[in-house]
Amino acid sequence: MGEIVFAAGIPHLPAMVGLYDRAPPDVQAIVHNSFEALHAEIKAARPDVIIVFANDHLANSRIRGYPDFLIGMADEHRGPHEWFKPWIGCRDYAIKGDRNVAATLFRGMIRRGIRLFAEPGALKFDDNISVPVTMGNLDSLGIPLVPVLQNCIVPPIPEQQRCYEVGQALADIIEIDLAPDMRVALIGSGGLSHEPGGSRYYVIDEAFDRWFLDLAASGDHDRVLKELTFERMEASGSGGTVELFSWVVIMGATGPCKGRSFGYAIHRDFRCGFGAVIWDLEPQTAQPREQVPA
Amino acid sequence: MGEIVFAAGIPHLPAMVGLYDRAPPDVQAIVHNSFEALHAEIKAARPDVIIVFANDHLANSRIRGYPDFLIGMADEHRGPHEWFKPWIGCRDYAIKGDRNVAATLFRGMIRRGIRLFAEPGALKFDDNISVPVTMGNLDSLGIPLVPVLQNCIVPPIPEQQRCYEVGQALADIIEIDLAPDMRVALIGSGGLSHEPGGSRYYVIDEAFDRWFLDLAASGDHDRVLKELTFERMEASGSGGTVELFSWVVIMGATGPCKGRSFGYAIHRDFRCGFGAVIWDLEPQTAQPREQVPA
Amino acid sequence: MTTSRLKSYDPSLAVHDLVQDLKWDPDLREAFARDEAGVLDRYPLQGAERLAIEKRDFKALYDMGMHPYLGGQLSRLIWGNDAGGGAILAVNNLVASLTGKRQGE
Amino acid sequence: MTTSRLKSYDPSLAVHDLVQDLKWDPDLREAFARDEAGVLDRYPLQGAERLAIEKRDFKALYDMGMHPYLGGQLSRLIWGNDAGGGAILAVNNLVASLTGKRQGE
Numbered sequence: 069m070g071e072i073v074f075a076a077g078i079p080h081l082p083a084m085v086g087l088y089d090r091a092p093p094d095v096q097a098i099v100h101n102s103f104e105a106l107h108a109e110i111k112a113a114r115p116d117v118i119i120v121f122a123n124d125h126l127a128n129s130r131i132r133g134y135p136d137f138l139i140g141m142a143d144e145h146r147g148p149h150e151w152f153k154p155w156i157g158c159r160d161y162a163i164k165g166d167r168n169v170a171a172t173l174f175r176g177m178i179r180r181g182i183r184l185f186a187e188p189g190a191l192k193f194d195d196n197i198s199v200p201v202t203m204g205n206l207d208s209l210g211i212p213l214v215p216v217l218q219n220c221i222v223p224p225i226p227e228q229q230r231c232y233e234v235g236q237a238l239a240d241i242i243e244i245d246l247a248p249d250m251r252v253a254l255i256g257s258g259g260l261s262h263e264p265g266g267s268r269y270y271v272i273d274e275a276f277d278r279w280f281l282d283l284a285a286s287g288d289h290d291r292v293l294k295e296l297t298f299e300r301m302e303a304s305g306s307g308g309t310v311e312l313f314s315w316v317v318i319m320g321a322t323g324p325c326k327g328r329s330f331g332y333a334i335h336r337d338f339r340c341g342f343g344a345v346i347w348d349l350e351p352q353t354a355q356p357r358e359q360v361p362a
Numbered sequence: 363m364g365e366i367v368f369a370a371g372i373p374h375l376p377a378m379v380g381l382y383d384r385a386p387p388d389v390q391a392i393v394h395n396s397f398e399a400l401h402a403e404i405k406a407a408r409p410d411v412i413i414v415f416a417n418d419h420l421a422n423s424r425i426r427g428y429p430d431f432l433i434g435m436a437d438e439h440r441g442p443h444e445w446f447k448p449w450i451g452c453r454d455y456a457i458k459g460d461r462n463v464a465a466t467l468f469r470g471m472i473r474r475g476i477r478l479f480a481e482p483g484a485l486k487f488d489d490n491i492s493v494p495v496t497m498g499n500l501d502s503l504g505i506p507l508v509p510v511l512q513n514c515i516v517p518p519i520p521e522q523q524r525c526y527e528v529g530q531a532l533a534d535i536i537e538i539d540l541a542p543d544m545r546v547a548l549i550g551s552g553g554l555s556h557e558p559g560g561s562r563y564y565v566i567d568e569a570f571d572r573w574f575l576d577l578a579a580s581g582d583h584d585r586v587l588k589e590l591t592f593e594r595m596e597a598s599g600s601g602g603t604v605e606l607f608s609w610v611v612i613m614g615a616t617g618p619c620k621g622r623s624f625g626y627a628i629h630r631d632f633r634c635g636f637g638a639v640i641w642d643l644e645p646q647t648a649q650p651r652e653q654v655p656a
Numbered sequence: 657m658t659t660s661r662l663k664s665y666d667p668s669l670a671v672h673d674l675v676q677d678l679k680w681d682p683d684l685r686e687a688f689a690r691d692e693a694g695v696l697d698r699y700p701l702q703g704a705e706r707l708a709i710e711k712r713d714f715k716a717l718y719d720m721g722m723h724p725y726l727g728g729q730l731s732r733l734i735w736g737n738d739a740g741g742g743a744i745l746a747v748n749n750l751v752a753s754l755t756g757k758r759q760g761e
Numbered sequence: 762m763t764t765s766r767l768k769s770y771d772p773s774l775a776v777h778d779l780v781q782d783l784k785w786d787p788d789l790r791e792a793f794a795r796d797e798a799g800v801l802d803r804y805p806l807q808g809a810e811r812l813a814i815e816k817r818d819f820k821a822l823y824d825m826g827m828h829p830y831l832g833g834q835l836s837r838l839i840w841g842n843d844a845g846g847g848a849i850l851a852v853n854n855l856v857a858s859l860t861g862k863r864q865g866e
């Protein structure tokens with residue numbers, strides 16, 4: 069019986085890396101503190117594997133043959149992919165993968181009726197995995213990482229209810245299928261409000277972002293499922309804000325629990341709001357999949 | 363407003379081609395008459411395009427990245443694919459495709475929430491398309507064909523309810539999205555009872571096949587949706603009988619209507635039961651998508 | 657009230673394959689910079705689709721159903737992809753095309 | 762009562778990639794006929810998985826989660842693929858391996 073020992077949601081805005089040095093100190097501080105907390109708390113939780121759910125951004129599959137979820141089974145993951153290097157401006161990295169955990173997740177999802185695609189070779193990572201790994205220095209921890217790239221932007225999109233179910237299946241796999249005593253860290257990578265490629269590329273919806281961060285930290289999953297709709301996120305920035313579906317997967321896995329934020333930063337040149345949440349898991353997370361009434 | 367002018371379900375057993383000459387005359391007669399009816403009635407219906415739904419048989423996509431539905435957008439379709447030639451023993455063929463109809467179906471399914479994959483280049487066809495085209499001489503009709511390859515055998519499988527919904531969406535697209543006055547023929551290719559690759563490779567479930575042919579011809583779609591389950595088909599031959607889900611797509615498109623069969627043939631060397639149904643569409647098929655109570 | 661372009665995008669447009677190929681193939685990127693017309697010739701683009709690419713008319717491309725995420729990437733393939741320079745120019749030109757206004761106006 | 766093997770198949774087995782590659786690549790097929798061990802070396806097969814392929818033990822392959830449709834195709838890749846000859850031998854040998862009985866017994 070494996071166990072979830074860490075869970076967080078954090079945005080991966082690429083401009084936050086390349087334009088970090090030009091950002092005001094208060095913005096830098098919130099970004100820095102959030103990734104430092106991510107690093108320190110994962111380290112303290114001593115996981116055996118880190119599983120990251122993140123928007124694929126049309127980087128690995130044709131738009132005309134696009135999977136909802138794609139798991140990386142390789143023994144090592146390298147990034148960023150060539151074309152994204154100048155755009156993100158982050159360092160190169162290599163982080164161990166975990167073929168066994170990935171195969172167990174693959175098998176487990178398929179047997180639970182969830183279509184997951186699997187890639188045994190190299191995946192192309194852009195900001196989705198590269199930003200949390202390099203800004204959080206996750207590659208220095210010596211812990212393998214299993215990426216699950218997610219369809220947040222190519223209709224038909226798995227929306228909040230489906231993402232939550234995928235998270236519940238993930239918790240079930242961790243509890244039942246993974247090796248006993250396996251300790252698992254979960255990260256949802258994406259958001260907050262932004263509109264990449266749209267006419268509102270420079271618009272950040274601060275009211276939405278603050279509302280969402282409060283909601284994510286509240287542990288009220290009934291409200292998450294009712295209010296964090298595709299339409300609401302699209303209204304706050306089309307094609308970008310919907311990355312918060314990755315956080316919903318993680319919430320489905322942990323079940324309701326309260327979280328802590330490390331502040332909210334808004335900076336026009338980042339073209340995206342920033343704020344992270346780390347959830348406080350119950351000790352042993354006895355029944356992580358049961359939904360507590362709000 | 364396009365119109366469905368022909369609809370049929372027919373099995374594509376490969377051995378029926380390669381071993382036809384060695385089959386008893388009564389078996390040959392039923393096979394021959396069924397394909398002759400297919401050819402003649404399509405010709406009489408004067409369709410502008412023939413859309414075929416058929417099991418992909420793991421021929422075009424990795425099992426670890428397997429789409430539920432894959433449409434061929436090419437201007438021409440050729441088959442059978444190299445490796446299947448000796449196995450099927452049929453002649454080579456080339457038949458026109460229809461890029462516009464395929465693009466309309468692709469767009470229409472995606473906008474109706476159904477994940478369809480699309481391939482603009484060549485697809486690999488095995489018995490799924492090759493048998494109806496060559497046994498029915500469909501390539502001599504001068505009518506373009508649009509293939510939709512379907513996942514009948516790789517879990518999670520779209521089962522009868524989902525297939526019926528896909529058929530309803532297909533009818534909606536034909537009625538609303540296709541060019542006005544476009545006449546459409548529909549074929550579901552697959553079944554009857556068989557177990558390719560299984561321990562019961564040589565077992566044919568005659569009772570099931572006769573029950574199914576009666577059901578398919580009855581027009582009772584409530585019973586189809588209730589009784590033609592994955593489990594029931596698997597019991598009658600694992601991994602093969604479930605191809606009848608392709609017929610369910612066509613039934614969803616036509617809505618309830620009665621059909622005619624051309625007899626049932628059973629022959630051990632074919633390793634599959636044989637029998638076809640052509641449905642009698644109402645003139646104008648006024649409300650093809652509404653379900654008439656049984 | 658802006659409505660989502662995502663749900664009405666047209667998945668069958670050839671421009672999507674063009675942008676994805678350009679992302680994945682440095683040689684094609686180089687060919688595109690050197691001889692854009694020659695690269696466009698390789699794709700079954702509709703007339704209006706091709707013209708809009710040539711004119712950098714993103715509004716027209718989006719109106720015909722281009723996916724905005726690949727639109728953003730096309731703008732970087734045209735104007736530049738580095739975080740502090742070309743990518744900013746690309747965003748500004750893209751937004752100008754979509755809104756009819758230059759940034760800062 | 763036979764229950765469906767489909768829903769309990771193991772999608773992560775490397776043998777699936779082997780069979781799909783063999784179908785799609787005539788050169789690999791030729792290499793497989795000439796030097797089977799050399800081709801198997803290229804795939805991350807588990808020990809038991811490889812042994813079962815070498816021993817033509819389809820029952821073992823299916824028990825570890827091989828998809829039966831690809832099992833049928835593997836049998837044709839081994840024993841023959843022509844409708845009236847090799848394919849019949851392949852079916853007979855496959856069924857014999859799965860049931861422990863030769864056809865006609």
Ligand SMILES: [Fe+3]
Binds near residue numbers: 123258259
């Ligand atoms: Fe993103």
Ligand SMILES: [Fe+3]
Binds near residue numbers: 374417552605
């Ligand atoms: Fe079949």
